[in-house]
Amino acid sequence: MVRLSFILRDPLKLKQAAAQTVIVIYVALNLLSTQWWKDVPLGPPDIILGIFEAHKLDNNPNKIDLSVGAYRDNFGKPYVLPSVIKAEQNIVDKKLDKAVANDIGSEFFRQVMFRLAVGDDLLDRPHVSVQSVSGSGSIKIAAETISQLYKGNKLIFIPNPSWAYHAPIFRLSGLKTEFYRYYDERNHELDHSGMMTDLTHLPNNSIILFQMVGHNPTGADPTPNQWREISQILKDRNILIFIDMAYQGFGTGCLSTDAFPLKHFIEEGHMVVFAQSFSKNMGLYSVRVGGVTFMIRNEEEGKSILEQLKHSALCMYGQPPIHGSQIVEEIFRCPELKNNWENEVKMMHKRISSMRQVLLDKLHQNGSSRDWSHLMKQKGMFFYSGLSVEQCEQLINEHSIYVVKNGRMSVCGINEHNVDYLAHCLHKVTK
């Protein structure tokens, strides 16, 4: 007390004390702020990208990357579709500007996207669509919108297994997630009876996610009849069906045939939300173009959903990027270009299918007596091999063949130049 009054009476001491106090507060605040992020755990690693990065650093001339789910040509190179190159030339020649079209993508783009999904017969079904950032962005803004608006059970059932980001996207958007049985690991096929049992017990008013075709990671798709059964079992129970169409075209090579499950659900009167992506079927991976559609019952409902989708997108990333939608529009505007694109999709599918057959033949030639029949039965880009983690690690560490450790291999990475080595090593780690 005596000391304080002594300081207060002496202006110089008062100044010094004030300066010291400021320094102490400054240091304390600084110390505090350096603690803010101290115990933040690492974000979950992207396992596939990690494997891909390791592949890039590997000097083995025989190395093979089968980790990334992206199409590669017969020399293992990323493939730019000729129809896309032509569309890009058109965009330059026409000197199209880069102004924002609107917040939800151009009307033509959205019409084209809807028609690609549902075909010609269901065009009059009420819906709202918005362009978004590829499949991921489309799923995300749909998830946000469902989380905000949906009056039912905010619980989505996801196939087990599924694309690694399905569950986190829905969870981070505020939905609860659970899994339904999807794959029979022992027999390497769809767990049809397990799935049907789980679907029978879904709570009414909940949400279910399906991958429409080329299921990632298993390649196991229901047959048309099994889709009909699924539709039947979900009928009249007010279950919202969410369809991820990321691999349209890679199931059969025919974009329209691949869309059968979606069309069937709509025809049967289900409430459906679907997310589209041009990453895979137009090879526009890093261009990020796609969109999401909500089938609706009336205009009023549609208006709110559309506004909500727009709001989610504007808060997340603003307007959708225009370059990709211009490419898609150019391709669909010109019948010849569209025809070329459809043939390119067929060609990609054909190369993948033929590589499945070549790999199977080479495995047999190497003397493998293991049952590889699932290699031929699975659809789309992936071979869900059934290899153990140890066998996958052996492929990576001893043979420089980079696969996902759940046994998933991207068939896109197999070509005439590496299939002998792959078959030899695959047999070696499995015999």
Ligand SMILES: Cc1ncc(COP(=O)(O)O)c(C=O)c1O
């Ligand atoms: C099943 C599935 N859905 C969606 C996506 C998202 O892809 P994109 O955002 O490139 O369209 C992927 C990517 O691999 C996927 O496998």
